[in-house]
Amino acid sequence: MRQSSVLLVGLAIAGVVAPLSGLYPLFLMKCLAFALFAAAFNFFTGYVGLLSIGHAAFFGMGAYVTGHAAKIWGFPTELALATSLGAGAVLGLVIGGMAIRRQGIYFAMITLAMAQMIYFFCVQAPFTGAEDGLQRIPRGTLLGVFDLGNDMALYGVVLVLALAAVWALQRIMEAPFGHVLLAIRDNEARAISLGYDVKSYKLAAFVLSAAVAGLAGGLKALTLGLASLPDVHWTQSGAVILMCLLGGLGTPLGPIIGAILVVTLEGKLASMGAVQIGPLAIDFSTKVPIVIGLIFMCCVLLFRKGIVGEFIAAVERQSAQRRNGRPA
Amino acid sequence: MLDIPIPVLLGQVTVGLVNGCFYAMLSLGLAIIFGLLNVINFAHGAVYMMGAFAACLAARWLGINYWMALIVVPLVVGAFGMLVERLLLRRLAGLDHLYSLLLTFGLALVLEGVFLDIYGSAGLSYSGPPQLNGLVDLGFTRLPLYRAWVVAVSLAVCIGIWLLIERTSLGANLRAGTENPRLVQALGINVPMMVTLTYGLGVGLAALAGVLAAPIYQVQPLMGSNLLIIAFAVVVIGGLGSTLGAILTGLALGVVEGLSKVFYPEISSTTVFIIMALVLLLRPAGLFGREA
Numbered sequence: 228m229r230q231s232s233v234l235l236v237g238l239a240i241a242g243v244v245a246p247l248s249g250l251y252p253l254f255l256m257k258c259l260a261f262a263l264f265a266a267a268f269n270f271f272t273g274y275v276g277l278l279s280i281g282h283a284a285f286f287g288m289g290a291y292v293t294g295h296a297a298k299i300w301g302f303p304t305e306l307a308l309a310t311s312l313g314a315g316a317v318l319g320l321v322i323g324g325m326a327i328r329r330q331g332i333y334f335a336m337i338t339l340a341m342a343q344m345i346y347f348f349c350v351q352a353p354f355t356g357a358e359d360g361l362q363r364i365p366r367g368t369l370l371g372v373f374d375l376g377n378d379m380a381l382y383g384v385v386l387v388l389a390l391a392a393v394w395a396l397q398r399i400m401e402a403p404f405g406h407v408l409l410a411i412r413d414n415e416a417r418a419i420s421l422g423y424d425v426k427s428y429k430l431a432a433f434v435l436s437a438a439v440a441g442l443a444g445g446l447k448a449l450t451l452g453l454a455s456l457p458d459v460h461w462t463q464s465g466a467v468i469l470m471c472l473l474g475g476l477g478t479p480l481g482p483i484i485g486a487i488l489v490v491t492l493e494g495k496l497a498s499m500g501a502v503q504i505g506p507l508a509i510d511f512s513t514k515v516p517i518v519i520g521l522i523f524m525c526c527v528l529l530f531r532k533g534i535v536g537e538f539i540a541a542v543e544r545q546s547a548q549r550r551n552g553r554p555a
Numbered sequence: 556m557l558d559i560p561i562p563v564l565l566g567q568v569t570v571g572l573v574n575g576c577f578y579a580m581l582s583l584g585l586a587i588i589f590g591l592l593n594v595i596n597f598a599h600g601a602v603y604m605m606g607a608f609a610a611c612l613a614a615r616w617l618g619i620n621y622w623m624a625l626i627v628v629p630l631v632v633g634a635f636g637m638l639v640e641r642l643l644l645r646r647l648a649g650l651d652h653l654y655s656l657l658l659t660f661g662l663a664l665v666l667e668g669v670f671l672d673i674y675g676s677a678g679l680s681y682s683g684p685p686q687l688n689g690l691v692d693l694g695f696t697r698l699p700l701y702r703a704w705v706v707a708v709s710l711a712v713c714i715g716i717w718l719l720i721e722r723t724s725l726g727a728n729l730r731a732g733t734e735n736p737r738l739v740q741a742l743g744i745n746v747p748m749m750v751t752l753t754y755g756l757g758v759g760l761a762a763l764a765g766v767l768a769a770p771i772y773q774v775q776p777l778m779g780s781n782l783l784i785i786a787f788a789v790v791v792i793g794g795l796g797s798t799l800g801a802i803l804t805g806l807a808l809g810v811v812e813g814l815s816k817v818f819y820p821e822i823s824s825t826t827v828f829i830i831m832a833l834v835l836l837l838r839p840a841g842l843f844g845r846e847a
Contacts, residue, residue, distance in 0.1 A: 278653045325832055328839050332595055332652060333791065337835065340788040343781075344828035351821060461784065465660055472657065516668030523661030527654050528646060 231397035234479050235390060242386045252382040254494065256450040258487045259389040264443035265470040265482035270396045271436035272468075273477035274405065275429055276412035277331070280464045281322055281338030284345040285315040285437040287459020289444025294361035294454035295354050304367035308388070308445045315441020316434050318345070323433035327426055342461060349459050360455025364448055385446050392439050397479050399435070408432055469519065472526045475533030484534060492518070559817055567813040569693070573702045573771075575809020576709035580764040581786040582793065582801035583713055584757035587720065589795055590733045591753045593652045594644060597659040599786065600779025601666040602758045606632050606765020607774045608670060611681045621684040621770075628766050629759040636758025637751045644754070645747075663780070670776035678775025705767050712763065713802045716756075720798055729753065733796075788831045794844020804842060 242259075246252050268282050289311035296302040296310045322345075326337040349355045356362070366381055368374050399405050411418045411425050419425050448454040457463065466489065474485025496518060499511040511518070530537050581599060588596045609628045613619040619627060639662065647655045687701040720726040732739045732746055740746040765779075772778060789808055793800030808827050815826040822829065834842060 278656070325835055328835060332589075332656070333795070335653070335656065336595065336787045336791050337831070339784060340791065340828050340831055343784045343788075344825045344832075347824040347828075351824075461780075462664075465664070468657065468660075513672050514668065516664050517672065520661045520664030520666075520668055523664060524643070524658055527658045527661065528643065531650075531654065 229398070229401055230479060231394055231401055234397055235394040238390055238393065238483070239386075242390065246379065246382060252378040253450065254490075256378075256382055256385045257447070258490050259385050260443050260447035260450060261467075261470065261490050262483040262486040263389045263392055263446065264440055264467055265474070265486040266393045266396055267436045267439035267443060268467045269471050269476060269478075269482040270400070270439070271432055273471065273482075274400060274408050274412060275432050277429070278335040278468075279326075279338045279433075279436075280335050280461065280468070281326075281342030281345075282437070282440050282467055283459050283461055283463035284322065284342035285318055285440035286444035286447070286463060286467070287349065287454070287456075288318055288345060289315050289441030290448035290454035290458045291349065291355050291361065291444075292441070293445035294364040294448045297367055297449070298361060298364050299354070304384075304449065307367070308442065308449065311441045311445025311448075312438050313441075315444070316438035318441070319434040319437025320430075323430050323437065327429050327433065339461060339464070342459075342464060346456070346459050346461065349456060355454075355456075358456065360453060361448070362453055364452045364454065366449055366452070381450060385450060388442070388446065392442060393483070396435070396439060400479075404428070404431075465523075466519070469523050469526070471533070472531075473522065473533055475535035475537070475539075478533070478535040478539065481533050481535035489519070492522075564814070564817055565693075567817045568810055569698055569702070569813075571810040571813020571816075572806065573705055573809070574812060575806040576706050577764050577768060577782065577805075578786055578789050578809050579713055579802045579805030580709050580760055580767075581782060582789040582805045583716060583798060584760040585786055585790050586793070586795065586798050586801040587716075587729075588754055588757040589790070590798070591729060592640075592644070592648075592655075592750055594655040594659065594754075595652070595787075596754075596757065597656055597783070598639070598663040598666065599659075599757070599761050600781075600783030601663040602632055602636060602779075603761040603765040603768070603782065604670065604774075604776060604779035605635075605666065606762030607681070607769040607772075607778060608674075608679070608765075608776075609762065610766045610769045611679045611774050614681065621766075624766050625763070629763040632762035632765075633755040633759030637755040639758075640751050640754040645750075663783075667776050667780065674776060676775060676777065678773055678778070681769040681774050683770030701770060705771070708767060709764070712760070716760070717798055717802060785827050788827045792831050792834045792841055794841025797841070797843035800841065800843025 242255075245255050264282070264286050267285075268279070272278055292314040293307045293311040296307040297304065302310065322338060322341045325341060326334050329337060350357060366376055374380065400408070407418065407423055407428055410421075411423070411428060415425060444454075444458060447458070467486075470485035470489050471482045472485070473488060474483065475481025493515055496511045496515050501510045526533070532540055581603060585596055585599055588594055588599075606628050609632060610621070610624040613624050613628065614621075643658060643662070644655055647658060683701050687704050689700045690697040691700050691703050718726075720729060728739065728744050729749060732744070732749055736746050761779075768778070785808075786805075789805045790801055792808070793804035808830065811830065812823055812826050816823040
């Protein structure tokens, strides 16, 4: 069985079991939206090997566009979500087209600067609602039939869309296109000499990643009913990097696990309130950035492969040992 | 376009020049750190913020006045930077430089988070030295004396550091270390020490900018994060390898940004990024950079 099929089946089972086991659908939908965002980021940075610090622009713009389409234009839900996909793709084409011209560290800084430009645009543009953002975004009905006001109904839609997108990204990696991307990541000069138009491949991957990140933003806006400036701020780009790094960059499952962990942790910390540790009463709800930053530093210093990456490495080490241990 | 009075125009140019001085100092620090360490220092905005806070807190707790702070704060924050380099960044030497970028990113989150937790997003206010309270009459506009002082100090510091790097033997070692650290080490120069000092210098420079900024801007935990990204754009426009490029581009962009406030205020916050996009399209290596 293909990895993508295993991933799809596994996630589908987990996605159906999770709400039955008593987890809140709203929390699960937030997890799914961020898992999709992380998967989209991983598709580009993990498999093409260029660090983008600008993915918040796609995520945030997706959220705004969906919110605006659903609330002001009165688009049906499925069309509102489709616009977020389109907005991500268009923005990805512009930013990617610019950034792809440079390598490594320059690429990272250009994506960051372009995303910051989008941020300032969102601060000033009339349709984003400035500091307040877009609030009370209506969920609408699916295909004009199913009412999505019910959390479980919306959860079903979000689950199906997120799984479909995650599966599609993984499936693309298993297709010839994905193999070319890996070849470019591992040895760009060789890929060029084999006749591949490296820049177009990179750009295509970037646009795909941006489009799915836009969709993730749209799903987030729809489930929480809110699209606001933090979605498009560069700290959101940092958060998605952390999710992938924590779970395992360049692995299919890692970003999803990382996203769920980070979302859970943020929720837990925010609701924790003051905790008595010895003589000190520490209020963790205001310390989310500190904890996130510390995890970031630990990840970079101690386990750069992430949870899934380290697990895979451990399994490989063990099987290598078993092979070597066996008498020839 | 021509109905804008000349004094307003020149006034915005001088305000832009003051901003440009901060861009130049931060970008210069980023450029020299990148030059020798290959580290994109994401914590640069956070140490700038620390410099401003340190000046405030030193005045409150220790009664250290502005003039003392101008010397003490960069040294203390610079020492903190050297500690960071020794204890954390050094472990990542030789790995992909994205990891050091991410480490400093995490560090920036922690530092800003700590100050945000203690002082809230409103921050503190800091009054500048009473000696510099007046105005200077430049003929076309009256500039607060303090802003003139900021321009003078930062230009002097930038030129000083540029001369240090380009004209002294220490600077020659540094430039050689940038080109080929192993060879320089083989010649008996203590490269690890030089790396630590360079990081300290860059961080100290950001802290100095922070002290200079404290009386003008609100001293608050996130004051550095937006400035940092502009400094990144400046470095990209100037070309990553070039110290002179960072200084000149920083100053020029400040002025251009000031001008855009006169002609088309809506885009003034994005001007820098639009220029960056144009430069990338026309001259991908940056204005002063060499194509790698």
